[in-house]
C-alpha cells in the first residue's frame with residue numbers, strides 16, 4: 001500500500017479525502033474517495049464539513065484518470 005495523507009479543505013481545513021503520494025491525487029480505489037462534480041466553471045467537490053465548493057482538476061496518468069485539488073485562486 002502507498003502512504004496516504006489527508007488533503008485539507010482550503011476554506012475550513014477539514015480533511016476532504018485521503019490522497020496517495022505527493023500530488024494530492026484522489027485514490028480511485030479508496031472507499032473514502034469524494035464525489036467529483038462538474039459545472040460551467042469546471043470540476044469540483046463539496047467539502048463534507050463546510051459545504052463550500054472546492055475546485056478540482058482532472059489529471060490523466062498511466063494508472064487512469066483521477067482528480068487533484070486545484071491550486072487555490074489568488
Ligand SMILES: [Zn+2]
Pocket residue numbers: 009010011012013014047048049050051052
Ligand atoms: Zn470546508
